[in-house]
Amino acid sequence: MFNEIEEDSIDLTVTSPPYDSLRSYNNSSTWGWAEFCGVASGLWRVTKPGGVVVWVVGDTTNKFCESLTSFMQVSQFNKCGFNILDTMIWEKPNYAPGYPTLRRYDNVFEYMFILSKEKPKNHNLICDKPKKESSKQRAKYKTSYAKQDIRIEKGPTANGQSFCRRTNVWKIPNGQIRGLNHPAPFPEKLAHDHIISWSNEGDTILDPFMGSGTTGKMALLNNRKFIGCEIDTEYFQIAKDRIESAQAETKD
DSSP: OGGGSOTTOEEEEEEOOOOTTSOOGGGOOOOSHHHHHHHHHHHHHHEEEEEEEEEEEOOOEETTEEOOHHHHHHHHHHHHTOEEEEEEEEEOTTOOOOOGGGOSOOOOEEEEEEEESSSOSOOOOOEEOOOOOOHHHHHHHHHHTTTOOTTEEOOTTTTTSOEEEOOSEEEOOOOOOTTOOOSSOOOHHHHHHHHHHHOOTTOEEEESSOTTOHHHHHHHHTTOEEEEOOSOHHHHHHHHHHHHHHHHHHHO
16 A cells, blocks of 8 residues: 555654454454564655654453564564654543453553654644642742743643643543444544644645544644545445545535
8 A cells, every 4th residue: 555655755644553353344454463564664665754653552462461562563663764752652531341351450541652754843742731739749840840840831732821731641532433333433532632743734644544534534624634545445435424524624
């Protein structure tokens, strides 16, 4: 799929590949280490210098232990040339409870690896409202940072006001939408927040595992261009319909 995309043309990729063998996705494709390595090298070829890849992934379990596939993938990305800019956590408040036989705590998160090709050119870090603090906490920070509270800044998403910069743990419900026939749709907020964090208006966004088209929809609604790939014809149609609706919305 990457052969049809121009070299050094993608500003940002926001995607989530198949997770080991956790889901079959209509048995539409084979996913293993060889396929992943092809994707990793393809992403390196098409990503612009200064571009970013957001790789959202989790691990399956076998004999009560995690596969660690996600970390092996990140290591391979690094061998391709990508820098590991950040290891972020997507915390799901509406997670599915696990089985007691797993002998461990319920899993409530997935990894969001932020990979950059050279130094990232865009980092529009989201600023949220600060939490209320006690006088003792404020005094502690003033002492620690020589009366400069470095947690507060006027970021590009703060509308000119002083807000706390967000951490790298994002608490966002999963993307299940009633009537959307896809087993694991991306949350729109997750795609939106990564798109505005790592790209600017007019940039080109890629999702090589397009699924239900959430990344494409949010890219268009935020005035970005979009390229998407999806091997399953049923999911492709779902994505096409959602993206076309977003296109129509931007023209209104």
